[in-house]
Amino acid sequence: MPYAHCKGILYGTMTVELGGKVIIECEKSSYVTELEFKLKPFFGGSASINQISGKIKSEDEVLASLDGHWDGEVYLNDLKNGTRNIFWNPTSDIRKQRLKRHIVVFEEQTEFESERLWEHVTSAINEGDQNKATEEKYMLEEAQRKGTRERKENGTEWSPKLFTYDVSGNEWQYKYEE
Known part of the structure; x- marks a missing residue:
């Protein structure tokens, strides 16, 4: 899992971002996905929040790359045929499927x-x-x-x-x- 990075604890607006690298390996197919959750740069607008990038590999060959925003659209770029398609888009229906938060009164x-x-x-x-x-x-x-x-x-x-x-x-x- 990516780590949570807290900013603004002592001053400014407190925010939490996800950061770091995540590696997902499939033992059956030997595919490996490397994802990087990017922290917002010091100088950057709202378009640079919650960015993600990565690549899908088989052995040493990079088959595809990923980029976008983990809370929005993520695109899959097939490097063999040059196509770019939406890989993830959390629509309102998908958001409704999230686990309900249980709160004790x-x-x-x-x-x-x-x-x-x-x-x-x-x-x-x-x-x-x-x-x-x-x-x-x-x-x-x-x-x-x-x-x-x-x-x-x-x-x-x-x-x-x-x-x-x-x-x-x-x-x-x-x-x-x-």
């Missing part, structure tokens, strides 16, 4: 659930007060560091309250997923 959240835990940071961001948001974030992180130090000093092992580890699936599961 704020009043029912425990103190360590994200929305409640980050409540003061979120409020400061919504108020446009980056200084206060940074202070609140710092206080939250310091409280977490203090808890880690105390557990270490007491020899207490940390165990998540809202997640369990599924050994068979090798992943963390939210306890109240259903």
Whole structure:
């Protein structure tokens, strides 16, 4: 997966972009796709947001290239015959198929659930007060560091309250997923 790159944490408008390289390999066909999620350059308009480029290879031969915007149209350029076709276009029908976000009502959240835990940071961001948001974030992180130090000093092992580890699936599961 690409990484999330956050800008504007200390000043300016806070934004999150996807960046980095992703490699997808097919064991059956030996096709390899290399995708690059590009960060917006320092000097660039809205056309340079969410850009993606890549290539599809078989062994060392590049068969096609990809370019466009991952949240819009992505084009496939067939290098053998020189054609350019739309490979991906997230229409409104496709967007409707996205997973629905499950939100626990704020009043029912425990103190360590994200929305409640980050409540003061979120409020400061919504108020446009980056200084206060940074202070609140710092206080939250310091409280977490203090808890880690105390557990270490007491020899207490940390165990998540809202997640369990599924050994068979090798992943963390939210306890109240259903």
